[in-house]
Amino acid sequence: MGRVNEDDSQRILIWGAGAIGGTIGAYLLQGGFDVTFVDVAADHIQAINGRGLSINGPFGDFTVQAPAFTPDTLEGQWNTILLCTKAQHTAQAAKALAPHLHAGGVVVSIQNGLNPLIINEHLPPEQVLGSFVNFGADYLEPGVVHYGGRGVVVIGEQGGEITERAKRLHAVLQHFEPAAVLSSNVFGYLWSKLAYGALLFATAVTNDSIADALGQPEDRPLYTELGREVMRVALAHGITPEAFNGFDPAAFLPSASDAAAAASLDEMVAFNRRSAKTHSGIWRDLAVRKRRTEVDAQLGWVVHFGIQHGVPTPLTAHLVTLIHEIEDGTRELGRSNLAELRTSMLQEQA
CATH class of the missing domain: 1.10.1040.10 (N-(1-d-carboxylethyl)-l-norvaline Dehydrogenase; domain 2)
Known part of the structure; x- marks a missing residue:
């Protein structure tokens, strides 16, 4: 079960721990956030739980420790879920993560494609934000991700409003990319x-x-x-x-x-x-x-x-x-x- 923290805003569930989710989650862990990983690849989850998640590349090599689960073994609920799966798995992931989202919580689609439109079919649209990323990263092997190049990171409400929660989530992503952008035009x-x-x-x-x-x-x-x-x-x-x-x-x-x-x-x-x-x-x-x-x-x-x-x-x-x-x-x-x-x-x- 995800660790309990008195400040629930520090608890982040990363759904999809590959190139995008693994890289962002590792940096959030370094920034003091309470991160839990979910991934369908059992060998990847086993490696993270056994020896940690290793990030390598031109920005430094480091390993972080965090609890990791497959969707069928995860318990608990979170106010903030970062959805980082491949785009073709969005609908399946949205249905699977729904029971783990607190009422009033938010899901941020950090993926390629127009995936908020898909997530809206499975979760209340008012609980879904969009994000755009263009950094370079690759999943290399279980427990190892290569972070190869910085790129723009953007987050925003689907309707373009600059809300307090969007500001909070923008501040979260700045722990990964200090130049992250809060946008009124994420689409x-x-x-x-x-x-x-x-x-x-x-x-x-x-x-x-x-x-x-x-x-x-x-x-x-x-x-x-x-x-x-x-x-x-x-x-x-x-x-x-x-x-x-x-x-x-x-x-x-x-x-x-x-x-x-x-x-x-x-x-x-x-x-x-x-x-x-x-x-x-x-x-x-x-x-x-x-x-x-x-x-x-x-x-x-x-x-x-x-x-x-x-x-x-x-x-x-x-x-x-x-x-x-x-x-x-x-x-x-x-x-x-x-x-x-x-x-x-x-x-x-x-």
Whole structure:
């Protein structure tokens, strides 16, 4: 059962102790918070309970001790739950954590995708906040996470209000990332991450690093059009996208020049060159862990809302198909995949 602390605001339940949840939770533990981990991977939980959770990388190596449970062994309730699972597991996690959330407590979705919309179907929406993160981290093995690069961290109410609880949770996240942002437009960040995510999915169909892939001159028109597809849908959906870590949404608006997009891509290359995490988590899922990616839970939203608003997304839909074929083992990773995407783009534009 989670430890009891006289100050319940210090008690944090991290649901999903992988790259995102493990890294944030470890830093919160160092900041004096009473953290409990939950994860479906029994070997990971066993390792954390046995020898602690180790974080390594360019910002220092350290190990923290904290209680860790699988969902079926967890008892107790918390006022603050940080949901950090892969996006495709959101609905299952939301249903499983619901009994562990105090009445009036809050769940913060710290994930890729528009997952607050999914959590709202299983919990009262007024108890759900959104968060956007872009730091680099990887789960390496049970009990070990690599924290490879800092990136923006944002939190906010779904409706954009600056509430006292949002301020409190913002202060919590500052123990991990001192420059964390409290935003009145968290969905603007999440939609921008969908656009950036589309670029990352494209890089992941090759074996190139993020920076090397984004830096290839022949692929710049492809990345530019991918970003523009997502931005067209975001605008149709009434979203005001936000910039972060080199991704400038204004550079991918339909009216923007190719030069503006190229400048933003250059900034993204520079940002990723500074990180010890060279490849995306998407690539690791495909090439190393051999498991399903978040493609449906991320780019699926773009196609879904594109259909809803009558905005074509042929390039995004083709990329989703390529990712599925790689997941199914019927397609190999390689630069030929980007060549196929370029060809389909040119055919659509002809």
